[in-house]
Amino acid sequence: MPYRAPTIPEVPSTAIDRLLQSRFSEPADNVLKAIVAHFVCAGFQSTSMTYYALRRGSPTESYRLWVVACVLVSAAMTLASFLVYKIVVASAFIVQALLFYGLLTVALVGIAMAVAAVALYDRNAKEPPTKAALAADDLLGYEEYKGEPVRGARGGSSSGSGGAGPAPKTAETSAGDDSRSKSE
Numbered sequence: 001m002p003y004r005a006p007t008i009p010e011v012p013s014t015a016i017d018r019l020l021q022s023r024f025s026e027p028a029d030n031v032l033k034a035i036v037a038h039f040v041c042a043g044f045q046s047t048s049m050t051y052y053a054l055r056r057g058s059p060t061e062s063y064r065l066w067v068v069a070c071v072l073v074s075a076a077m078t079l080a081s082f083l084v085y086k087i088v089v090a091s092a093f094i095v096q097a098l099l100f101y102g103l104l105t106v107a108l109v110g111i112a113m114a115v116a117a118v119a120l121y122d123r124n125a126k127e128p129p130t131k132a133a134l135a136a137d138d139l140l141g142y143e144e145y146k147g148e149p150v151r152g153a154r155g156g157s158s159s160g161s162g163g164a165g166p167a168p169k170t171a172e173t174s175a176g177d178d179s180r181s182k183s184e
Contacts, residue, residue, distance in 0.1 A: 002027035003034035009045035012061050020044065047073045 005027045008020050024041055028034035051069035055062060 002029055003031060006034075006038045006041040007045075009041060009048050011044055011048050012051065012066060016044065043073065043077070046076075 006024055008017075008025060011017050011020070020041065024037040028037055047066075047069050050072055051066050054065045054069055058065075
C-alpha cells in the first residue's frame with residue numbers, strides 16, 4: 001500500500017532541492033519511510049520559513065542566514081523533544097499510580113477470596129480417607145468402591161467361604177473404623 005508523498009518545500013539551495021526531489025517526491029511503500037520523509041520535509045519547510053523570515057527585505061541569498069535558520073530550527077526541535085520527554089516522564093506517575101492501586105486491589109480481592117473460602121468451608125462434607133487408612137485397606141485386601149467394600153482386591157478369596165482373607169466390613173465394623181479415623 002503506497003503512502004502519500006510529502007510536500008517538497010522550496011529551499012534556497014539547489015543541491016538540497018534536488019536531494020529532496022529525488023528522495024521524497026515518490027509515494028513511500030513502507031510506513032517507516034513515509035514517516036521519515038514527512039519529518040525531513042517538515043524540518044526543511046520550517047528551516048526555509050525561518051530563513052525567509054530572517055532574510056526579509058534582502059534581495060540576495062545569504063549562506064550565513066541559512067546557517068542561523070538551521071541552528072534556530074535544530075535548537076527548537078531539541079528543546080521540543082526535551083520538553084515532550086519531561087512531560088511524558090512527569091505524567092508517568094499517573095500510570096504508576098493506576099498500576100499500583102489496580103494491582104493492590106487485585107491482591108486484596110485474592111486475600112478476601114481466600115478468607116471467604118476458609119470461613120465458608122463445609123466441615124460436614126465427607127472427608128477423603130487418610131493415607132494411613134488407604135494403606136491399611138490395601139494391606140487387608142479391600143478396596144472401597146462407591147462406599148461399599150469389595151472383596152478380593154489383593155490376594156483375598158472372592159467366594160467368602162473359608163477364604164484366608166479377612167471378613168468383609170459390616171455396618172458395625174464400618175462405624176468403628178470411622179470413629180478411629182476421626183481420632184487419628
